[in-house]
Amino acid sequence: ILNVEQSPQSLHVQEGDSTNFTCxxxxxxxxxxxxxRWETAKSPEALFVMTLNGDEKKKGRxxxxxxxxxGYSYLYIKGSQPEDSAxxxxxxxxxxxxxxxxxxxxxxxxKP
Amino acid sequence: xxxxxxxxxxxxxxVGSPLSLECTVExxxxxxxxxxRQAAGRGLQLLFYSVGIGQISSEVPQNLSASxxxxxxxxxxxxxxxxxxxxFYLCAWSVLGLNTEAFFGQxxxxxxx
Numbered sequence: 001i002l003n004v005e006q007s008p009q010s011l012h013v014q015e016g017d018s019t020n021f022t023c024x025x026x027x028x029x030x031x032x033x034x035x036x037r038w039e040t041a042k043s044p045e046a047l048f049v050m051t052l053n054g055d056e057k058k059k060g061r062x063x064x065x066x067x068x069x070x071g072y073s074y075l076y077i078k079g080s081q082p083e084d085s086a087x088x089x090x091x092x093x094x095x096x097x098x099x100x101x102x103x104x105x106x107x108x109x110x111k112p
Numbered sequence: 113x114x115x116x117x118x119x120x121x122x123x124x125x126x127v128g129s130p131l132s133l134e135c136t137v138e139x140x141x142x143x144x145x146x147x148x149r150q151a152a153g154r155g156l157q158l159l160f161y162s163v164g165i166g167q168i169s170s171e172v173p174q175n176l177s178a179s180x181x182x183x184x185x186x187x188x189x190x191x192x193x194x195x196x197x198x199x200f201y202l203c204a205w206s207v208l209g210l211n212t213e214a215f216f217g218q219x220x221x222x223x224x225x
Contacts, residue, residue: 006155034213043202044156046213089156091214098144098163099171100206100214104155 004092006103013080014111020076021106023090027071031095035064035075038087038105047075047088080110114139118203118217125224131176131190133220135203138184143205145186146214147178151199159201162186163208198224 005024013019025033032051036044048057053068061078077084087105094101118135125131137143144163148156158171160178168178175194179187186203203217 032211036213043216043218044214045216049211049213051211091156098161098208099158099169100144100146100161100204101158102148102156 004090004101004103006090006106008106009104010107010109012109012111015080015082017080018076018078019080019108020074021088023073023075023103025071025073025090025092027069029095030068030092032093033066033073034091034093034100035073036089036091038089040086044089077108080108082110082112084108085110114205114215116203116205116215116217118220120220121218122221123223125193125222127195127224128192131188131193131197131222133188133201133203135186135188135217136184137205140184140205140207142183144208145180146204146206147186147188148202148204149199150202156202160188193224195224198222
């Protein structure tokens with residue numbers, strides 16, 4: 001059984017706060033780690049696809065790091081804005097090919 | 113460009129009735145195809161995935177089945193729906209590769225009454 005765990009489950013911050021979430025995943029059979037953003041009434045959209053241990057990726061105010069040896073990834077949002085409010089999902093792509101397992105997500109609410 | 117179509121968007125079905133949800137992908141060949149469900153909570157539970165025609169991997173024993181009759185068509189079915197089958201179902205596709213993400217359909221909200 002592959003377990004992908006995310007914490008915290010929910011987060012409420014004020015506009016301008018910086019925040020971070022954690023995704024833990026199996027440290028064996030790793031192929032890739034994905035981060036998605038899921039807004040209400042929309043489909044999940046990919047933020048990052050990370051493959052190499054030590055990877056750091058950035059898109060605007062959002063960045064992510066990856067540690068495949070210990071099985072975790074962090075997602076950071078700098079200076080949160082109300083439009084960042086969404087559920088953030090990480091997903092583990094298993095190296096046997098094809099199996100993409102999601103965590104339960106972190107629901108972020110940013111108050112103006 | 114690639115697109116994914118999933119229908120219907122909403123569905124209300126009585127307990128014991130059959131189910132068929134369809135997902136088709138355009139603009140790519142031999143995609144990996146996925147069915148997910150969001151029931152309680154916010155995460156996505158993987159139900160089935162397929163890496164090729166006729167190849168279906170089932171992740172969770174349940175009242176559902178999946179088929180892939182064509183390369184870019186993925187169907188989720190049930191012979192007799194249960195109340196617990198209610199939820200939000202998402203179809204997705206990807207191409208296996210190191211830097212490729214999954215792309216999702218618009219989802220189907222299924223309510224079993």
